[in-house]
Amino acid sequence: MSIIVTGATGHLGRLIVESLLNRGIEPAQITATGRSLEKLADLAERGVATAAFDFDAPAEGVIGAGDTVMLVSGSEVGQRARQHGNVIEAAKKAGAARIVYTSILDASGSPLVLAPEHKATEELLAASGLPHTILRNGWYTENYLSAFGQAAATGTVLGSAGEGRVSAATRADYAEAAAAVLTADGHEGRVYELAGDEAFTLAGLADAFGQALGRDVAYTDVDADAHRAALAGAGLDKGTAGFLVALDADTAGNLLLSDSKDLSTLIGRPTTPLVDAVKSWAAESN
Secondary structure, eight states, X not given: OOEEETTTTSHHHHHHHHHHHHTTOOGGGEEEEESOSGGGHHHHHTTOEEEEOOTTSOOTTSSOTTOEEEEOOOSOTTTHHHHHHXXXXXXHHHXXXXXXXXXXXXXXXXXXXXXXXXXXXXXXXXXXXXXXXXXXXXXXXXXXXXXXXXXXXXXXXXXXXXXXXXXXXXXXXXXXXXXXXXXXXXXXXXXXXXXXXXXXXXXXXXXXXXXXXXXXXXXXXXXXXXXXXXXXXXXXXXXHHHHHHHHHXXXXXXXXXXXXXXXXXXXXXXXXXXXXXXXXXXHHHO
16 A cells, blocks of 8 residues: 655655655655656655656556545646546545545635635545545745745835735645645544644735845735736736736735644644745755
């Protein structure tokens, strides 16, 4: 029986594999999957089983009877519910023991622009009859890496989120929580709302950037139209600019805010503070 990690070529999936190894799981008990075997070659060299696995057409034989499937949500917005359904069907057909799925905060009731596909996937899991655990991941601190680059270059963070607060945590924090669930009993049927311990505004984000960069960084809040125009002026296409403005509107509505302590409880420590995460980015860029 193996732990099958989907999307192991991506940021979160790779970190989940690393967290499993750090917890003492034997490499051969983990199967890291993704579309590109080349991107998994270093894991194979360390003894981790690897396999090509495409959400659009999951290969037979990758998931076996009794396996645990770590379904890391796909990155193709608009395609995810269908793709996740393909994986769930493959797991059911193979006789998998359980599925752990990375969803999004309050997926069943949130008006967040990203929520519907996650809600649909949760419904597919419920209908499958497979034992499963839902990890409703909050915002990733790393989602602000591009804003950090902008701040380093201009001393400004531009957005339209107002005083909205974000309960973000690092991908490593979420990966550690996933590994905790994958390696222990008693999580079947549970839904965990995972979020950072300390919420911040985008003005607070700018302050953290300033601390890490050793310079003044200011947050400039604009209305949605001005934000959209600025993004278009920076070269973003209309769809991407509209999506980012919609995310800031969700932020302004505190849809990325949560007081849940499920994440720090699962990992057994406080979540990584924003300023610590940002300082690590600054160190890596030097």
